[in-house]
Amino acid sequence: xxxxxxxxxxxxxxxxxxxxxxxxxxxxxxxxxxxxxxxxxxxxxxxxxxxxxxxxxxxxxxxxxxxxxxxxxxxxxxxxxxxxxxxxxxxxxxxxxxxxxxxxxxxxxxxxxxxxxxxxxxxxxxxxxxxxxxxxxxxxxxxxxxxxxxxxxxxxxxxxxxxxxxxxxxxxxxxxxxxx
Amino acid sequence: xxxxxxxxxxxxxxxxxxxxxxxxxxxxxxxxxxxxxxxxxxxxxxxxxxxxxxxxxxxxxxxxxxxxxxxxxxxxxxxxxxxxxxxxxxxxxxxxxxxxxxxxxxxxxxxxxxxxxxxxxxxxxxxxxxxxxxxxxxxxxxxxxxxxxxxxxxxxxxxxxxxxxxxxxxxxxxxxxxxx
DNA sequence: GTCTATATACAGATAGAC
DNA sequence: GTCTATCTGTATATAGAC
Numbered sequence: 001x002x003x004x005x006x007x008x009x010x011x012x013x014x015x016x017x018x019x020x021x022x023x024x025x026x027x028x029x030x031x032x033x034x035x036x037x038x039x040x041x042x043x044x045x046x047x048x049x050x051x052x053x054x055x056x057x058x059x060x061x062x063x064x065x066x067x068x069x070x071x072x073x074x075x076x077x078x079x080x081x082x083x084x085x086x087x088x089x090x091x092x093x094x095x096x097x098x099x100x101x102x103x104x105x106x107x108x109x110x111x112x113x114x115x116x117x118x119x120x121x122x123x124x125x126x127x128x129x130x131x132x133x134x135x136x137x138x139x140x141x142x143x144x145x146x147x148x149x150x151x152x153x154x155x156x157x158x159x160x161x162x163x164x165x166x167x168x169x170x171x172x173x174x175x176x177x178x179x180x
Numbered sequence: 181x182x183x184x185x186x187x188x189x190x191x192x193x194x195x196x197x198x199x200x201x202x203x204x205x206x207x208x209x210x211x212x213x214x215x216x217x218x219x220x221x222x223x224x225x226x227x228x229x230x231x232x233x234x235x236x237x238x239x240x241x242x243x244x245x246x247x248x249x250x251x252x253x254x255x256x257x258x259x260x261x262x263x264x265x266x267x268x269x270x271x272x273x274x275x276x277x278x279x280x281x282x283x284x285x286x287x288x289x290x291x292x293x294x295x296x297x298x299x300x301x302x303x304x305x306x307x308x309x310x311x312x313x314x315x316x317x318x319x320x321x322x323x324x325x326x327x328x329x330x331x332x333x334x335x336x337x338x339x340x341x342x343x344x345x346x347x348x349x350x351x352x353x354x355x356x357x358x359x360x
Numbered sequence: 361g362t363c364t365a366t367a368t369a370c371a372g373a374t375a376g377a378c
Numbered sequence: 379g380t381c382t383a384t385c386t387g388t389a390t391a392t393a394g395a396c
Binding site: 005007038039040041042043045046 | 379380381382383
């Protein structure tokens with residue numbers, strides 16, 4: 001398991017991508033197989049069921065969030081600023097996993113809801129020492145949730161109202177002022 | 181259209197409820213018909229297709245948001261405080277419509293994404309005169325988005341980390357201090 | 361206006377060839 | 379390890395009786 005087959009990883013990538021830009025409805029086994037360049041039978045060799053595919057995605061997300069938190073804690077910009085900033089970088093592997101998991105959660109997948117809640121708890125624990133009090137902590141988390149919500153709702157064409165560049169810097173400064 | 185048939189409204193209510201507590205996957209025509217106490221044929225008399233049912237839900241949401249904004253502007257607590265507070269009252273008709281629409285949006289329904297974006301634009305315009313600058317405006321909107329995100333992810337059993345009572349009051353106070 | 365019965369399509373999953 | 383072919387269940391939608 002230390003180095004999974006390339007094909008298996010690319011199937012998971014295709015599933016994630018299908019969720020992100022087509023929603024749970026479009027992430028069918030057929031679509032995933034086609035995007036990954038394998039047949040439906042080939043896909044089912046690597047992942048015996050759709051549930052197995054979903055579990056693999058959630059496990060990937062859990063693994064990535066630990067790395068993310070380590071990076072966050074070492075950021076020269078400060079933990080809160082790094083946290084808000086990464087909440088808007090929707091291109092990272094973690095962000096993609098989170099958005100895909102959100103799609104599953106809202107399609108009714110309770111395991112995805114629970115996994116997302118766990119991710120939030122990990123962040124909450126990491127941020128707590130760097131915020132003034134619980135209210136400030138919740139403010140920071142909610143801003144991040146809001147950024148993810150807008151990323152999650154932006155299906156394909158529609159660009160969400162997500163701040164960038166100077167706007168993002170101003171937002172981070174405001175959140176930091178309020179939170180510590 | 182000024183007073184739609186009771187059965188038609190209850191079908192729409194059932195669809196909304198099915199989306200909220202089962203996700204888009206569980207909101208099938210069969211499930212909605214059963215919950216509304218009509219047969220599938222009866223449902224299809226009122227709404228000729230699933231798409232018609234979805235459109236009706238989005239139209240209901242658009243209608244309710246206008247009423248919500250009027251109430252918000254008249255609130256003695258202040259517009260910002262009223263806005264954040266109503267973002268957490270997930271029992272209201274508007275909140276239920278928004279959460280149901282979020283489920284559709286993340287299932288891949290682009291019309292729902294667009295409608296939710298419109299709702300956010302309406303709020304943004306209403307709040308702009310009551311915030312210090314654009315950054316503060318975005319902060320308020322993102323906190324609200326975050327609250328909705330957590331409500332939207334809380335499927336059935338799992339209670340989301342949504343502040344209540346004194347916690348909510350403290351959060352509102354903090355947001356107001358930061359925003360104006 | 362509401363029902364039953366049915367048509368059509370497609371999802372997830374299995375079997376077995378190569 | 380990957381393919382084709384096929385089975386089974388279920389979702390949307392239609393037809394037509396009452």
